[in-house]
Amino acid sequence: MKGTVQKKKMRSGKEYFTICLTYQDPYTNKRKQKVVSTGLEIKGNKRKAQNMIPSLIEKYEYLERYLPTTLDHDISLCDYLDEWLKSKCISIRTSTYESYSYRVNSMKKYFKKENPRLVDVTPKMLKTFFEYSLSYGKINQKTHKREPLSVRSVRSYRSILFAMFNEAIVDGLITYNPIISVSVHGKKNKDYAEEYLFLTEDEISSFLQFLKIHYPRLLGIAFMGIYYGLRRSEILGLKWSAIDWENETLTIEHTVVRVKTVSIKDDTKTTAGSRTLNLFSSAKQCLRTIKEEQQSNAAFFGNCYQNKEGYIFTWEDGHLYNPNYISRKFKQAASDFGRPEITLHKLRHTCCSLLINKGWPIKQLQYWLGHDDVQTTLNIYAHYNRKLLNQSTNDLEDISAGTLQLFK
Structure with a gap:
């Protein structure tokens, strides 16, 4: 296995080093490549990137190992x-x-x-x-x-x-798939009717004010969920390098996820998840406030400050949040606010309902939310705002006025 240092240019214009590992697939005997992100910017970091190669080769050496399988036909x-x-x-x-x-x-x-x-x-x-x-x-x-x-x-x-x-x-162990004829059926939770699955426009200001007082570290996170419809991984993966203050844009191209361990990726959940969004006035103010707080924290912690990657949402000493901690804390905050059914992910529903109310075209909404397939936008989100179907009564009043005489 060999490793080489390469450059990768992000949509934001920033350039980072990646390491390309070349190895021989033991099953096909073909040469393959695995590209690993270093998280290092180009300027002044080439030697650091080169020094990472030996440890990465050791980490991924299993890719060249042939793992023979001798499965018993009586395997459980x-x-x-x-x-x-x-x-x-x-x-x-x-x-x-x-x-x-x-x-x-x-x-x-x-x-x-x-x-x-x-x-x-x-x-x-x-x-x-x-x-x-x-x-x-x-x-x-x-x-x-x-x-x-x-x-x-x-x-x-x-x-x-x-x-x-x-x-x-x-593998030749069975001749048919026994699960094909088995389906999973279940009813939706009736305790939470669909109109409660997102915050209304009237509730948003009260909710954000509540967070500012009682859960201040969640304020900016909730803001990005409500108005940008970002996933948890996208919010926690936001870096200052993604903010273009001059052109007033925010680029989504990096995520932080966790199942058992925290995983940092220079990509998004879907291909369409990589997107550039407008930076409106209140968003700029939100981010500037966070930046000022970070600068103050960095000065206080000095050499102990850990946010070298430039993440926007971090602890006071700069280290990354555990994604699961943020979800648990948000659930607690929503419960204290009186809306326990609202999760951090359901803020995407809130964003969608707001933009539908404002008349956004479905394709524009699809891009804003980062869906690969427009059908996902239609199927998952559109039904949350069925109340719109009943809000045109005045239009029908005017349109049907000429028929009143028919019923006298």
């Missing part, structure tokens, strides 16, 4: 789940792998008692598992009692099992 479901997960560590992102790992371990807890052979798994077994998960799939951390798992989470189980059984067919 739980053991094959482990083998399937192991095979994915090379081809998927760390955060995705950790998410898969968490779900695989949860499924194994259910199946480990009987632990049927892979070839003996039936659609009925899988249906029973999904029904159990929808009723008792998680444990309440406070009461330690079993509670229903969300339909979305159970469907993620089905997706993993579907891929795993397909892999087993390729």
Whole structure:
């Protein structure tokens, strides 16, 4: 394996070093490349980037190892789940792998008692598992009692099992995928009617004022969620280098995510997630206030200040927030405000509803929210503002005025 230092220019105009690792795939004997971000800007950092090569070669040397598999046709479901997960560590992102790992371990807890052979798994077994998960799939951390798992989470189980059984067919262990005929059905939570899934225009100012007083570190984060519709990873991944004060733009191209570990990426969740948005007056004021606070903190902490990468949302000493901490803190804040059903991600819904109310075209809305597919924008968000259908009564009053005489 060899490593070379290369340059990458971002949309913001900034240039960073990346390291390109070239290796031979043990399965195909073809040469492949893996590009790793260093997070180092071009000026004055070439030697630092070069010094990173040996450690990265050591970290990714497993890419050149052939991992022979001698799978027994009598392998159990739980053991094959482990083998399937192991095979994915090379081809998927760390955060995705950790998410898969968490779900695989949860499924194994259910199946480990009987632990049927892979070839003996039936659609009925899988249906029973999904029904159990929808009723008792998680444990309440406070009461330690079993509670229903969300339909979305159970469907993620089905997706993993579907891929795993397909892999087993390729490995010659089974002849058909038993999950094909099994669906996951579930009702939406009726406690939260759709009109409560986002903040109204009247509530936004009160909510932000509440945060300023009681949860000040969430104020800027909530602002970016409400008015820019940014995902958590996009908010926490914002850097000062993404702000173009002269042209009044904000560029989304870097994310910070966490499943088990914090992962920093020079890309976004989707291709369309990389986008440049207008920087309006209140946003500029919000960011300037945060910058002034950061400068004050940097002066106070001196050499102990840690924000060399220039992130916008950090602790006072400059180190990054844990994404899960921000979500938990926001949930607490929303509950204290009296809207416990509002999560940080639902601020994207709030943004969408605001812009629909202002008459934004759907394609413009798709770009602003960073959706790859316009259908996602239509399907997931448009129904949150069905009240608009009933707000044109005065128009109908005028249009139908000429027909009044027909009913006298």
